[in-house]
Amino acid sequence: MLAILGVPVAVMVLFVVSIVYWLVMKKKRGKRQSTDSYESSACRVPSLEDSTSRRNHDGTGRDSNLPVFDLKNIIAATNNFSVANLLGKGGFGSVYKGLLKNGMEIAVKKLSKNSRQGIEQFKNEVVLIAKLHHRNLVRILGCCAQGEEKMLIYEYLPNNSLDSYIFDETKRSWLDWGKRIEIIYGIARGILYLHQDSRLRIIHRDLKASNVLLDIALNPKISDFGMARIFSGDQIEANTNCVVGTLGYMSPKYAIQGLFSIKFDVFSFGVLLLEIITSKRNTNYNHNGPSSNLIGHIWDQWKEGKAMEIVDPLLGETYPANEVLRCIQIGLLCVQDHATNRPAMSAVVFMLSSDTPLPSPKQPAFIFKSTCNTKGQTTIEGANSINEITITKIDGR
Structure with a gap:
């Protein structure tokens, strides 16, 4: 009788042991399970x-x-x-x-x-x-x-960032006008997606040449969203107590008052567009004329009908003058002093892809000049203003 009962008991014990062993091994495999990547x-x-x-x-x-x-x-x-x-x-x-x-x-x-x-x-x-x-x-x-x-x-994007091309004496010659306008248009579409077409309404707040990466075909990809902010669907403007960003790309209203909106990115895009055309940095542009920055110099040239003189000479004569002049005008529209006058990115993308007449740009918001005080803080002064502001957190990269 005991022998008869022992068989099912042994089977049951073996079954329980098998289940426990299977569960333990499954747990261990779950901990170890990963590809070489993640x-x-x-x-x-x-x-x-x-x-x-x-x-x-x-x-x-x-x-x-x-x-x-x-x-x-x-x-x-x-x-x-x-x-x-x-x-x-x-x-x-x-x-x-x-x-x-x-x-x-x-x-x-x-x-x-x-x-x-x-x-x-x-x-x-x-x-x-x-x-x-x-x-x-x-x-x-x-x-x-x-x-x-x-x-x-x-x-990984093998061609590094845009600034390593447009500000390099050798590499910038690799970017003919056809490639430059593709990069400009790609950046505009990326910002439009952030502002309008994504599930979230996002303001990047740090758009600049070093935050645009290039893939193997030199297509642009916007990176670095550490300073980005979410806007709700009906929100127009926000305020921050911590002014962060990069001098030369941030609008003066934001630098002085901490106010920003989607037009913040429009301003930065306009600066970047003009840098791509000229292969000059707005942040450390040196010119003997009355203007102390790239935007001011371009504005002066525009008023005098000499805007084409600011085009990167390495482009030679291989570009369509009308298209380049149109892009300069779009850039100036994006950096206008009053944010309400700047076009939305949807309008910018449309202007870049069409031949419709463009409005005349109004005076741009002149970028600040910066100095460093004895406390290691950065002080910036407006070119046309007596206002001063001290910023201790400007550029994290």
């Missing part, structure tokens, strides 16, 4: 306060999820963040090129451990860019947040 989990970072309330930017009440890369894989991919793989460096950290075991190239944005503001920007990028998908925006692949290490992993 773990199958989510990067949960608390969302930042938007301009109206402390809630998640997607309105769902949930944190944004991104694939998580394992730190040991990132260390291996970047050869322990070697100097040879360094792509760029800024106030909030460094960017490294990496190669995963599966052959995929990546760009790793490694946050500086000593940057408190950088942590906020890291959270902001995680919350925002994971929800954005457009051919003219850089694509984020995931993130890594282990201990004090915080990183964002992006697609």
Whole structure:
């Protein structure tokens, strides 16, 4: 009898042991399961306060999820963040090129451990860019947040940033007018997507040549959303107590009063457009004339009917003069002093793609001149104003 009962008992015990073993192994596999690029989990970072309330930017009440890369894989991919793989460096950290075991190239944005503001920007990028998908925006692949290490992993773009081309004596000759107008149009479409066509209404707030990356075909992709802000559908303007950005690309109203709107990006786009045409930086433009910056000089040339004289001479005579002159006029429309006079990005994209008559631009908002005081603060003075403002947090890159 005992022998008869022992058989089913043994079978039952064996079955229970098998189930337990299967569950334990499944749990272990779940922990280890990942590709060479990332773990199958989510990067949960608390969302930042938007301009109206402390809630998640997607309105769902949930944190944004991104694939998580394992730190040991990132260390291996970047050869322990070697100097040879360094792509760029800024106030909030460094960017490294990496190669995963599966052959995929990546760009790793490694946050500086000593940057408190950088942590906020890291959270902001995680919350925002994971929800954005457009051919003219850089694509984020995931993130890594282990201990004090915080990183964002992006697609690798082999041609670096736009500023490394248009401000380089040799490389800028590689950009003929056809390629330059493609870059201008691509940037405009990317900003239009942020302002109007994405699920979120986003103001970038740091559009500049170094934040536009170029892919293998020199197509532009807007990057770096650490300073971006969400606007609700009916919101027109917002205010900030912490003025951040890059001198030469920020509108004076924002620098003085902290007020910004979608026209902030329009102003920055206008500066960038004029820089692409002239291959001159607005931030450190030196000219012997009465104007102390690029925009002022272009405005003077425009009034005198000599606007074509500011075109990059390396373009030679291979460009259509009417098209270039039209782009200069669009750039001046974007940098007008009063934000209400600046066109929306939808109008800018239309003007770039059509031959319709353009309005005459009004006087631009002249960019500030900067000096550094004994306290290490940056003081900026308006060219046509007695107002002064001290900014201690200007450019994080």
